[in-house]
Amino acid sequence: ETGVTQTPRHLVMGMTNKKSLKCEQHLGHNAMYWYKQSAKKPLELMFVYNFKEQTENNSVPSRFSPECPNSSHLFLHLHTLQPEDSALYLCASRPEGGRNEQFFGPGTRLTVL
């Protein structure tokens, strides 16, 4: 366990559904990230938040909408997804103070029907 938790662990949704993924860390980290891991593709950075402010959006389609209400919580709101969006969505966080290591959560396995 790294101290980063994600819920739900598995999610099946239709293309017209709206759902949200949740990430939580109580490690005192101030940077949080969303990554997408698809089969046969590298881990892809989606969003970066530092001190609740979005600092990086890696050209992610608007059907993915992140939210960071505080430094401990990160959400990914999903709406009108496509089957090709099926993947493992990983959250990560990083401490401040010069350390670069990102700690990953266990991921949410998303299937879009």
Next chain:
Amino acid sequence: GENVEQHPSTLSVQEGDSAVIKCTYSDSASNYFPWYKQELGKRPQLIIDIRSNVGEKKDQRIAVTLNKTAKHFSLHITETQPEDSAVYFCAASISGGGADGLTFGKGTHLIIQP
């Protein structure tokens, strides 16, 4: 943006032998290079990392080397053991700023043959 290439995609070695995985990156501004190990069904976990002001770093059986001029870095695992079997990912980022998301290579599936 940054592009990270990783080779080989699959590596099979005999138990006890060494394994080497190589990565190249494109953005000369990148200054942080971690390696993650991901076992089947589990989260990626950092095994070693290196910053651009260092050429080599070692931690027991694992070492990483960095050549900034050539923009490539490598993971070396010596005396491999069955529990080393996993997918290994290299990554690069620019640390010290707000936009420090990792760009990952495609991964290497390391298989340790008994």
